[in-house]
Amino acid sequence: MSGLPATPASSVPVLALGDVLLVTLQGELHDGTAEQLQDHITHRIAHHPVPVGGVVIDISGVEIVDSFLGRILAEIAANARLLATRTVVAGMRPAVAITLVELGLTLPGLVTALDVDRALSLLGRAPSAAAPAHPEGDA
Amino acid sequence: MHAPPAPTARLPIASDADLAWVRQQVRRAAADLGFGLVQQTKLVTAASELARNTLVHGGGGHVEMTVLEEGACRGLRLSFVDTGPGIRDVELAMTDGYTTGGGLGMGLSGAKRLVQEFALDSRPGEGTNVTVTDWVSGVPSPRTGAP
Numbered sequence: 401m402s403g404l405p406a407t408p409a410s411s412v413p414v415l416a417l418g419d420v421l422l423v424t425l426q427g428e429l430h431d432g433t434a435e436q437l438q439d440h441i442t443h444r445i446a447h448h449p450v451p452v453g454g455v456v457i458d459i460s461g462v463e464i465v466d467s468f469l470g471r472i473l474a475e476i477a478a479n480a481r482l483l484a485t486r487t488v489v490a491g492m493r494p495a496v497a498i499t500l501v502e503l504g505l506t507l508p509g510l511v512t513a514l515d516v517d518r519a520l521s522l523l524g525r526a527p528s529a530a531a532p533a534h535p536e537g538d539a
Numbered sequence: 540m541h542a543p544p545a546p547t548a549r550l551p552i553a554s555d556a557d558l559a560w561v562r563q564q565v566r567r568a569a570a571d572l573g574f575g576l577v578q579q580t581k582l583v584t585a586a587s588e589l590a591r592n593t594l595v596h597g598g599g600g601h602v603e604m605t606v607l608e609e610g611a612c613r614g615l616r617l618s619f620v621d622t623g624p625g626i627r628d629v630e631l632a633m634t635d636g637y638t639t640g641g642g643l644g645m646g647l648s649g650a651k652r653l654v655q656e657f658a659l660d661s662r663p664g665e666g667t668n669v670t671v672t673d674w675v676s677g678v679p680s681p682r683t684g685a686p
Contacts, residue, residue: 428559428562428563429559430555430556430558430559431555431558431591432555463566463580463583464562464580464583464584464587465584466584466587466588466591467588467646467649468587468591493580494577495576495577495579495580495581496580498577498580498581499577499580499581499584499653502581502649502652502653503584503588503649503650503652503653504635504648504649504652505649
């Protein structure tokens with residue numbers, strides 16, 4: 401038997417970078433996990449101790465976006481917008497963009513950025529100050 | 540005359556996890572055959588749409604993956620099979636935006652645009668079989684065919 405997926409279904413961590421929620425999607429995302437994520441982000445926005453200044457969803461590690469995941473991304477953004485929060489989807493791979501357009505899914509309501517730094521800039525946050533991945537160093 | 544090639548793999552489609560497994564296996568087979576990244580991504584995305592249809596509308600089923608060789612041409616054929624209720628109006632089901640499953644209605648029509656060959660056979664009450672085929676660097680897509 402070799403029917404088990406290499407990557408098990410697991411929940412996606414939602415990190416707080418200052419007042420921005422950063423979600424990094426990677427590899428295989430099961431439908432159920434994506435639906436849980438949608439629910440989780442929406443509740444985090446509604447119940448966050450300080451107002452959430454924006455949501456950044458990094459999909460640079462995602463190899464395919466089908467109509468299901470595309471719909472989830474659009475719905476997360478729509479939910480957030482109704483809760484007075486902006487969402488930026490960052491890092492879509494070129495092959496994914498080409499495929500989505502051909503699929504007929506151009507997701508016009510979705511704000512995108514080429515990477516997380518630019519997504520943070522779009523939300524009016526200073527990338528270098530907020531991103532913990534950058535090595536510390538004084539100018 | 541030669542016998543049709545035997546399926547290389549038969550994967551069940553009965554759960555979320557199976558959809559992920561199908562995507563991984565199609566990706567691996569396409570990469571092994573030498574499909575370019577964009578073509579791989581399109582084929583895996585089409586497979587994801589069709590496998591989800593098999594699961595959601597067909598009540599589950601399986602996909603048969605077959606590696607094809609015709610002369611110098613190599614390709615991958617995916618056959619999605621279910622024994623669900625079938626599609627009553629195929630033309631309507633192939634329309635962009637038409638949905639009975641709460642999705643965006645891009646599954647069938649979108650998947651057709653992502654592959655080179657697409658065949659749908661459905662009988663009400665008996666089930667649905669959708670077969671798609673992609674060739675490595677082979678057939679140009681119709682809209683880019685003109686010089």
